[in-house]
Amino acid sequence: MAIRIALAGNPNSGKTTLFNGLTGSNQYVGNWPGVTVEKKEGKLKSNKQVEIVDLPGIYSLSPYTLEEVVAREYLIKERPEAILNIVDGSNLERNLYLTTQLLELGIPVVVAINMIDIVNKQGDKIDITKLSHKLGCPIVEISALKGTGITQAADKAVEIAQAQKAAEAVHRFDERVEVAIAAIEAAIGAKVNSESKRWYATKLFEKDEKVQAELALAADIKAGVENAIAECEKIMDDDAESIIASERYAVIADILKDSYRKQNKGSLTTSDKIDQVLTNRFLALPIFAIVMTLVYYISVTTVGTWATDWANEGVFGDGWHLVGGVAFEEATGEYEELIAQRDAYIEAAGDAGIDTEALQATLEEEEPSAEVIASFTEEAKNKDISAVAVIENEDGEVEKEIPVGAAEFAVSLEAIEPDPAEFGVWVPGVPVLVEGALDSMGVADWLKSLILDGIIAGVGAVLGFVPQLLILFIFLAFLEGCGYMARVAFIMDRVFRKFGLSGKSFIPMLISTGCGIPGVMASRTIESQRDRRMTIMTTTFMPCGAKLPVIALIAGALFGGEWWVSPSAYFIGIFAVVASGIILKKTKLFEGDPAPFVMELPAYHLPPVGNILRSMWERGSSFIKKAGTVILLSSIVIWILSRLGWVEGQFGYLEDTQLDSSILAAFGNAVAWMFIPLGFGDWKSAVATVVGLVAKENVVGTLGILYGYAEVSEEGNEIWEQFASNYTVVSGYAFLVFNLLCAPCFAAIGAIKREMNNAKWTWIAIAYQTVLAYVAALWIYQIGNLIVFGTFGIGTVVAIVTVIGFLYLLFRSHKTAENR
Amino acid sequence: MMATLREAKVGTTVKVKALRGEGATKRRIMDMGITKGTELHIRKVAPLGDPIELTIRGYELSLRKADAEFIDVE
Numbered sequence: 001m002a003i004r005i006a007l008a009g010n011p012n013s014g015k016t017t018l019f020n021g022l023t024g025s026n027q028y029v030g031n032w033p034g035v036t037v038e039k040k041e042g043k044l045k046s047n048k049q050v051e052i053v054d055l056p057g058i059y060s061l062s063p064y065t066l067e068e069v070v071a072r073e074y075l076i077k078e079r080p081e082a083i084l085n086i087v088d089g090s091n092l093e094r095n096l097y098l099t100t101q102l103l104e105l106g107i108p109v110v111v112a113i114n115m116i117d118i119v120n121k122q123g124d125k126i127d128i129t130k131l132s133h134k135l136g137c138p139i140v141e142i143s144a145l146k147g148t149g150i151t152q153a154a155d156k157a158v159e160i161a162q163a164q165k166a167a168e169a170v171h172r173f174d175e176r177v178e179v180a181i182a183a184i185e186a187a188i189g190a191k192v193n194s195e196s197k198r199w200y201a202t203k204l205f206e207k208d209e210k211v212q213a214e215l216a217l218a219a220d221i222k223a224g225v226e227n228a229i230a231e232c233e234k235i236m237d238d239d240a241e242s243i244i245a246s247e248r249y250a251v252i253a254d255i256l257k258d259s260y261r262k263q264n265k266g267s268l269t270t271s272d273k274i275d276q277v278l279t280n281r282f283l284a285l286p287i288f289a290i291v292m293t294l295v296y297y298i299s300v301t302t303v304g305t306w307a308t309d310w311a312n313e314g315v316f317g318d319g320w321h322l323v324g325g326v327a328f329e330e331a332t333g334e335y336e337e338l339i340a341q342r343d344a345y346i347e348a349a350g351d352a353g354i355d356t357e358a359l360q361a362t363l364e365e366e367e368p369s370a371e372v373i374a375s376f377t378e379e380a381k382n383k384d385i386s387a388v389a390v391i392e393n394e395d396g397e398v399e400k401e402i403p404v405g406a407a408e409f410a411v412s413l414e415a416i417e418p419d420p421a422e423f424g425v426w427v428p429g430v431p432v433l434v435e436g437a438l439d440s441m442g443v444a445d446w447l448k449s450l451i452l453d454g455i456i457a458g459v460g461a462v463l464g465f466v467p468q469l470l471i472l473f474i475f476l477a478f479l480e481g482c483g484y485m486a487r488v489a490f491i492m493d494r495v496f497r498k499f500g501l502s503g504k505s506f507i508p509m510l511i512s513t514g515c516g517i518p519g520v521m522a523s524r525t526i527e528s529q530r531d532r533r534m535t536i537m538t539t540t541f542m543p544c545g546a547k548l549p550v551i552a553l554i555a556g557a558l559f560g561g562e563w564w565v566s567p568s569a570y571f572i573g574i575f576a577v578v579a580s581g582i583i584l585k586k587t588k589l590f591e592g593d594p595a596p597f598v599m600e601l602p603a604y605h606l607p608p609v610g611n612i613l614r615s616m617w618e619r620g621s622s623f624i625k626k627a628g629t630v631i632l633l634s635s636i637v638i639w640i641l642s643r644l645g646w647v648e649g650q651f652g653y654l655e656d657t658q659l660d661s662s663i664l665a666a667f668g669n670a671v672a673w674m675f676i677p678l679g680f681g682d683w684k685s686a687v688a689t690v691v692g693l694v695a696k697e698n699v700v701g702t703l704g705i706l707y708g709y710a711e712v713s714e715e716g717n718e719i720w721e722q723f724a725s726n727y728t729v730v731s732g733y734a735f736l737v738f739n740l741l742c743a744p745c746f747a748a749i750g751a752i753k754r755e756m757n758n759a760k761w762t763w764i765a766i767a768y769q770t771v772l773a774y775v776a777a778l779w780i781y782q783i784g785n786l787i788v789f790g791t792f793g794i795g796t797v798v799a800i801v802t803v804i805g806f807l808y809l810l811f812r813s814h815k816t817a818e819n820r
Numbered sequence: 821m822m823a824t825l826r827e828a829k830v831g832t833t834v835k836v837k838a839l840r841g842e843g844a845t846k847r848r849i850m851d852m853g854i855t856k857g858t859e860l861h862i863r864k865v866a867p868l869g870d871p872i873e874l875t876i877r878g879y880e881l882s883l884r885k886a887d888a889e890f891i892d893v894e
Contacts (some may be wrong), residue, residue: 057841064844093877095851238856244840245850247856249877262878274882284867490882494868497884596845596887598852601873601880 003050003161005154008102009086010055010095012483012602016611018086018144019054022154029618030072031757032056039070044154052154053080059094059600061101063210072210075105076196081161084153089119089126089447090603092260096252098134103169104202105461106195106404108160109137116141123263130259136170145608166195171255173247177479180232181205187224191215205229206241206462248417256654271603278484291484292510299472300545301515307467316460317429324424331418341389342412345566348387349380352367373413381406416793428542444651445805450639458635459628461695462747465517470620472511472518476525476580477615479507481607485525486599493597499581499592502531504579505539509577513570519544520751530590532579536755537759537765540744543569546696549714553700557720558732569740576741576772583809623754630750638694640731641667652785660706664690665806677795678738678774679731679781689738695745711792741773775802825860825888830872833861834893841890853877854891 006024009015011279014739020027020102021043027766032039037056041106041575044050050724051160055074056067062070075083085102087095102109119519132139138156142149184201192200192215203211216770217225229240269277277289316318321328341638351355359376362368371457402408409519415685419428431452438448471499485504493501504526512519526532547569555565576731645654645662655664670689675681675689684706692699697714707719727735743749743766753762785791828834836858839846853876854860863874872885 062844062847062851064847072882089879091879096881097853239842242850242855245847245853246857249855277866279866279873281864350835431848490866490867490871490873493884494866494870586859596848597871597882597884598845598848598887599882600852601882603880636862650854 001116002160003082004053004078004080005044005050005157005161006053006055006080006083006107007086008055008071008075008083008098009057010059010088010091010098010600012600013055013086013095014141014144015054015086015092017608018112018114018150018153019052020610020614021144021147021150023052029622032074037067037070044158046151046154047158050154050158058098060098063208064624067527068212075107076100078197079107081164082110082157082158084110084112086114086142087115089115089141090122090124092126092256093249093252096135096250100169100171100248100251101166103135103137104170104196106166106168106193106197106199107394108157108165110153110157110160110169111135111137111139112142112149113139114142114144115419116149116519117146118141118500125261128499132260133257134170134255137167150526158762167630169198171251173244173251174236176232176235177243178207179246180228183228184225187221187228188215188217191217202244205232206244269603271605274604275487276767279487279490284487288491289486291479292506295472295475295479295507295794296510296514299468299475299518301512304468304471304514307471308464310462311467312464313429314427316431316456316464319420319426319428321420321433322425322427323425324426328418328420328423328646331423335400335415337391337419338412338415338681340391341387341402341408342415343384344387345404345409345412346378347770349383349385352383352385353378354383354385377406377410379802380409446643449643453643454635454639455632456550458639458694458746459631461625462631462750464518465515465621465622465747466624468515469518469521470616472522473619474612474615476507476522476619477612478607480525481615483602483604483613486601489542489597490601495599499578500531500534501538501577501581502526502528502535505531505535508535508539509542512544513573514545516544517540517623517751520748520755521619523755524619533589533756533761533765534584535766536752537584537768538577538580540748540769541580541741542573542738544696544744546745547740548735548797549697549700549716550692550716551725553703553720554611554732556715556737557723558719558727558729569736572737572740572776574775578770579806580768580811583806585767586809625750628750630753631746633744636693637689638664643693646724650690657705659687659702674737677781678777679785680727680735680738682726684726685735689742692739693743693749694747695747696739699739702811728789730781730788733784736783737780738773738777742770742775743773744769757766764808774805779803823893825862825883825891825893826885828888828893830862830865833859835859835869837892837894840889845851845887846890848864849883849887849891852881854881860893 007015007019019040019042022044024045026045026048027040027042030039030041031037036479040054040312042052042054044052049294055071055076058068058071060064061068063072083102083105085099087099099109100113113126113128125609128139128141138160140149140153140156144150144152173181182199184204184620185197188197188200188204200211200215204215205228209796222391232243233240238246256365275288277283304671310320346356346359354376356376358372362372385406387404387406391399395400404412421428434456435448435452438451443451459601478484479488481496488506489503494503496503496505505523507525508519508522511522516539519542520536523532523539524537548566551566551569555561641664642659643654644665645651645658645665647654647658647661659665665683668683669688672681672683672686675686680686687706688699688702691702699713700714700716703723704716704719707722709718723732744752748767749762752765753759756762756765778795779799779802782795786796825834828891837852837854838856839849839854858876861871863875863880866882871882872888874881874883
């Protein structure tokens with residue numbers, strides 16, 4: 001028979017390390033049914049018959065937190081054959097609090113005292129025999145980190161599971177409490193089996209609502225139970241829940257009295273010394289800023305960008321150089337310089353009245369006609385043409401100027417474009433390989449486009465983020481593992497809780513200024529479900545890297561590149577986060593007790609590398625799986641919408657530049673009226689916004705195509721003029737704000753779905769973001785018009801009314817536990 | 821003299837006299853080891869003035885001042 005062993009213990013007790021040590025690579029990570037609490041299962045390395053179920057890290061079996069309820073339900077309903085309770089030996093008192101509750105369940109328990117090496121080093125003494133006797137269960141000493149004793153712990157758990165010998169809680173509370181519990185046990189009688197009777201009686205004594213509902217006692221029995229509790233409460237002069245909590249700690253104090261000797265230490269531990277610096281009144285904030293800058297700089301700016309560029313332009317682009325990339329770049333630079341010289345010379349010749357059309361045409365051909373070139377060269381020589389080729393760098397600054405004469409022109413004609421495959425080791429990108437394969441199979445153009453432009457481009461755009469995500473996840477795992485993440489919450493709590501967020505929301509917000517996908521996924525570190533949901537809903541308001549081209553387009557085309565446009569986008573993002581937090585926390589959605597901020601600040605320690613890598617991989621692969629499906633579907637849908645349409649009365653497949661005939665364009669036409677109040681009710685803006693859902697950087701490119709350019713620069717310089725003629729300053733800014741705040745790209749929506757683990761909440765998040773974006777853009781356009789152009793109309797009235805409604809939502813008082 | 825944990829000075833050690841309030845937050849506070857008669861050492865206040873950090877039963881715990889107000893100490 002298969003044996004299930006539940007692994008239970010406090011957070012930071014080394015549970016993850018023990019679980020990894022016991023199961024190795026035989027793990028399955030999922031979620032507990034219906035909730036976002038992670039569930040891990042695995043088979044014991046040494047005995048595949050034994051299944052280990054990793055319960056969430058918990059301090060108690062109260063009915064209040066999600067994690068505790070999940071653990072409770074599993075233990076009561078599924079009744080695993082044994083519980084392996086990991087206990088931090090350097091923090092016995094609080095850890096045993098959970099143990100006393102586990103022992104009452106009537107399931108065989110083995111206690112594994114972890115970090116025994118540290119305990120011994122500190123000179124503390126634990127008398128295992130005595131402790132085992134007093135607790136009434138076997139005890140094993142282990143060091144999960146070093147791997148010592150863990151096999152024995154597992155063996156012991158299997159042994160007692162096979163023996164079917166349930167733990168019988170031997171600890172007894174105060175006599176007066178015991179009388180009441182005995183009375184309750186007698187009252188519930190045969191309603192529960194004898195093994196778990198004490199658990200149920202104790203929970204009923206605590207007035208645990210979940211147990212009350214489960215047992216559904218008859219009215220007379222209930223009255224008897226309530227009597228027993230009331231009497232005890234009266235004698236003890238306290239409420240029942242407090243009595244049990246105090247009694248548990250009293251029992252533990254009694255147990256530890258003669259089985260545990262703590263070395264009296266006057267000196268501070270290393271962890272204390274680290275903490276004195278990291279949370280120092282004056283140093284804490286600067287250090288926090290440095291740590292965050294470092295995380296951002298490495299995972300978003302430098303290494304992260306390289307990784308994303310490599311994945312997007314290499315693996316999912318033309319290809320990349322395994323070695324020899326530098327030589328290729330030099331060759332490309334030289335080639336481009338020559339071409340610039342050639343073009344400058346031709347242009348100068350054109351200006352001097354020489355006909356260059358034939359020449360330019362032949363240069364485009366695979367084998368240019370020598371005759372045409374010779375006649376041009378002759379003519380140019382006679383007119384003594386000279387030019388200056390201006391070489392610009394990436395930022396558009398002039399790098400150098402090369403004078404070009406007839407001799408230089410002759411040289412430039414010999415220029416051959418370097419083939420990347422000839423330099424070092426060239427690895428072609430996925431699209432190149434697939435295209436080759438499709439060509440050789442003779443696949444139809446439309447299918448090729450669906451696979452390449454639809455599926456591979458869409459999914460590739462998302463998978464391209466994976467390397468960057470993995471880098472970020474390493475940081476997160478380290479910050480969590482070493483204990484600093486708890487201090488982040490400690491330092492930032494004051495600021496963020498005002499907006500209904502957690503101190504740990506800072507990291508998702510910061511990361512989202514780079515990319516919203518890792519930002520959303522970084523919210524995983526927030527324990528409270530309420531705070532986590534709020535963070536997920538608001539974090540993509542921060543302008544991500546892909547929205548920068550849109551900002552640049554508006555700033556360049558309409559504001560003459562004013563410096564304040566780009567920072568204003570960030571302020572709007574921050575304002576949207578803050579206002580949303582304040583408004584949402586007062587709504588029904590987030591009503592109820594905020595999660596109490598009663599948090600352990602664990603001792604600092606270096607987390608094992610294995611744990612970090614495993615955590616990185618689990619998060620990364622879960623993103624690929626969950627986000628991948630959303631992306632795949634939506635990429636196909638958008639491709640169909642943009643590539644099929646009516647040309648000259650016929651429905652069919654469209655070329656790249658015929659986007660204006662597509663179904664998507666028709667759709668844009670149909671919905672454009674919705675954007676009229678926002679000032680951009682033309683179908684082109686609507687289509688660009690919809691395409692922005694695939695990836696925000698597509699907004700500018702799509703506008704380019706719709707304005708008649710096959711390709712535009714990243715910031716769309718080519719269309720600035722046309723764009724400016726269609727927009728006013730106010731409507732352009734409204735367009736920007738709508739695109740900044742509305743539903744993020746599909747990849748980020750996929751991440752939201754992954755982290756919410758709930759379709760309803762995913763839709764709530766997207767709907768909220770889009771509505772907020774609409775309202776914000778409405779204000780900008782209507783009130784902006786009133787101020788800038790003095791126009792007043794029905795839209796202005798609507799905008800003012802919604803502003804008032806918004807202010808009401810923002811400032812209304814609300815009753816929650818926060819201001820009891 | 822009766823006072824709440826909120827008013828207790830950093831660096832002092834106090835004894836829990838009573839816990840007021842009810843529900844999840846109170847239960848959580850008790851689960852974490854703050855029960856009647858427990859000794860608490862107030863270690864520090866966060867750089868922005870809230871929350872506070874306590875040493876209790878040999879480990880470090882952080883608590884908001886708003887919640888500390890419901891703990892009577894002496």
